[in-house]
Amino acid sequence: xxxxxxxxxxxxxxxLYAGQQQAAVEDFSLSVHPGELVMFVGPSGCGKTTxxxxxxxxxxxxxxxxxxxxxxxxxxDPNELRRHIGYVIQQIGLFPHMTxxxxxxxxxxxxxxxxxxxNDRVDELLRTVQLDPAVFAHRYPKQxxxxxxxxxxxxxALAADPxxxxxxxxxxxxxxxxxxxxxxxxxxxxxxxxxxIIFVTHDFDEAIRLGDRIAVLSERSQIEQFDTPANIxxxxxxxxxxxxxxxxxxxxxxxxxxxxxxxxDAPDSTAPAVDADASLRDALDLLMVTGAERVNVxxxxxxxxxxxxxxxxxxxRQPVEAS
Amino acid sequence: xxxxxxxxxxxxxxxxxxxxxxxxxxxxxxTAPRLSLRRFATPLAVAGALAVLFxxxxxLTLDSIEQxxxxxxxxxxxxxxxxxxxxxxxxxxxxxxxxAGIAAYRVRSKAVRAFVIALGNIGQATPAVGVVILLxxxxxxxxxxALISLVAYCFLPVLRNTLTGLEQVDHATRxxxxxxxxxxxxxxxxxxxxxxxxxxxxxxxxxxxxxxxxATIATFINAGGxxxxxxxxxxxxxxxxxxxxxxxxxxxAVLIDWAAGLVEDLVRPRGL
Numbered sequence: 001x002x003x004x005x006x007x008x009x010x011x012x013x014x015x016l017y018a019g020q021q022q023a024a025v026e027d028f029s030l031s032v033h034p035g036e037l038v039m040f041v042g043p044s045g046c047g048k049t050t051x052x053x054x055x056x057x058x059x060x061x062x063x064x065x066x067x068x069x070x071x072x073x074x075x076x077d078p079n080e081l082r083r084h085i086g087y088v089i090q091q092i093g094l095f096p097h098m099t100x101x102x103x104x105x106x107x108x109x110x111x112x113x114x115x116x117x118x119n120d121r122v123d124e125l126l127r128t129v130q131l132d133p134a135v136f137a138h139r140y141p142k143q144x145x146x147x148x149x150x151x152x153x154x155x156x157a158l159a160a161d162p163x164x165x166x167x168x169x170x171x172x173x174x175x176x177x178x179x180x181x182x183x184x185x186x187x188x189x190x191x192x193x194x195x196x197i198i199f200v201t202h203d204f205d206e207a208i209r210l211g212d213r214i215a216v217l218s219e220r221s222q223i224e225q226f227d228t229p230a231n232i233x234x235x236x237x238x239x240x241x242x243x244x245x246x247x248x249x250x251x252x253x254x255x256x257x258x259x260x261x262x263x264x265d266a267p268d269s270t271a272p273a274v275d276a277d278a279s280l281r282d283a284l285d286l287l288m289v290t291g292a293e294r295v296n297v298x299x300x301x302x303x304x305x306x307x308x309x310x311x312x313x314x315x316x317r318q319p320v321e322a323s
Numbered sequence: 324x325x326x327x328x329x330x331x332x333x334x335x336x337x338x339x340x341x342x343x344x345x346x347x348x349x350x351x352x353x354t355a356p357r358l359s360l361r362r363f364a365t366p367l368a369v370a371g372a373l374a375v376l377f378x379x380x381x382x383l384t385l386d387s388i389e390q391x392x393x394x395x396x397x398x399x400x401x402x403x404x405x406x407x408x409x410x411x412x413x414x415x416x417x418x419x420x421x422x423a424g425i426a427a428y429r430v431r432s433k434a435v436r437a438f439v440i441a442l443g444n445i446g447q448a449t450p451a452v453g454v455v456i457l458l459x460x461x462x463x464x465x466x467x468x469a470l471i472s473l474v475a476y477c478f479l480p481v482l483r484n485t486l487t488g489l490e491q492v493d494h495a496t497r498x499x500x501x502x503x504x505x506x507x508x509x510x511x512x513x514x515x516x517x518x519x520x521x522x523x524x525x526x527x528x529x530x531x532x533x534x535x536x537x538a539t540i541a542t543f544i545n546a547g548g549x550x551x552x553x554x555x556x557x558x559x560x561x562x563x564x565x566x567x568x569x570x571x572x573x574x575x576a577v578l579i580d581w582a583a584g585l586v587e588d589l590v591r592p593r594g595l
Contacts (some may be wrong), residue, residue: 056502058498058501058502079504079506080503080504081504082501082502082503082504083503083504084504087499087500087502087503089494089495089498089502090495091494091495092495092499093493093495093496093497093499093500093502094496094499095496095499095500095513095514095518096496096518096594096595097517097592097593097594097595098594099594106500106503106505107503107504110503110504110505110509140593140594141594142595155540156503166502232416264532275561291375
């Protein structure tokens, strides 16, 4: 029912603004697999947003080529192109004079969908982003909280079921609690719809949490490393990447390893229990908080000690093929 | 009456403070009626003032000069002339200045913008009576001259408000529209103009009220209107005539401002 993602290929893409000495983006090449969630992470002004906006030609590249599903985007009509690429920006940009339903129906209307098809789609999407259509469809953006508005922003971008989504710090302007909630919902949603997503952020934790692969970018959108979160944490390519990861890389990596992935000791029913689908970080947290020797994995048929957790971490240091 | 086009009257499309952490309880949809009894306070007050004027006139004994002016048919004729001047000039201004403002906006040139704003400011600073009389000297006297000077005088505030209104549409809203594949024309009609409409309408309202006042000057170039009563009353020293003329002009201005406010509220896009 939902269209799966397609591959995106950027090769030797450069953006040079008129009257500027240095390129904003220089010789950027990257290949994104279908259905992959790729994070562009880097400091402000490094060109990550510019790079992303060249994919839907909000910004026109100076040179290089960009293809989506093998089709050269520069040869397409930009408006037609954008109707088939979901676009979410940090400021959300909901149309304040239109209801939530009208906002979501924007692209279907541009594509000339019938009324019934559009209405059904709007209801479906509102439910997908966990907003009750009966309550929200006829409200105006002003009447929604920031988190709710951002969900509508995502729903609006998904309206015509585009195979590709571009997201520019979509959760950047929400408070930490709302952001975590939105991220978790977004991951669940992506597991269902499998779109190809380019997601720009300056928040490395967010990149680790959401990305299938992360492109760590420095000035002029130079790729310092492009790999899975686990590999980047375990083997940062250079000092720039290490400094971007900052402290606590070990803890971040533990958060990426599910308890199911490690060997367990014999069960110990007297020890505090941790969920079988939790991460090693949760298990370590429980060890620290309770001061216990080991934690018991509930329903998982085993228990974990501090030593086991450390061992799992050093094992993961061996580079894993990104696939 | 305000002498500047009031963009500040209703800040249209105030950008949403996206950064604000929001409580989960969102405000309920507004169902408040747009028309309430309080709405009719202004026309009632005007009716009251006119009633007082009428009662006061009844206590006077009018001489023959005053009788020639202070009778129903004369008053209706002058009021009609006045209203026609006002309404026709405002309609022309709307038809000309709004498209001109859109054009100036779409050129997106700083030079054009600066020129338009400067012209707008000069237009505002020029005394209307000067424009009317200069035009009568170089062209002719009568209704059309008065009409054209009124249009010229009110053109610039509307042009400027149109330009400002379009420019203050939130950048993110515009980018989202473009990013979803709207053509520039669709962005203009579906997003920018509706969001700019409160500011554009505020400019038109100002122009309308302006022209009620400025239309009194039409009398100097033989184009009628209630200015006739004021000027004749002054020349002939018939104070009841001056008072009736002045009160009628004021009443029209207040009523037109009220009606324009009503229209503004009715056509303002919901959700703003």
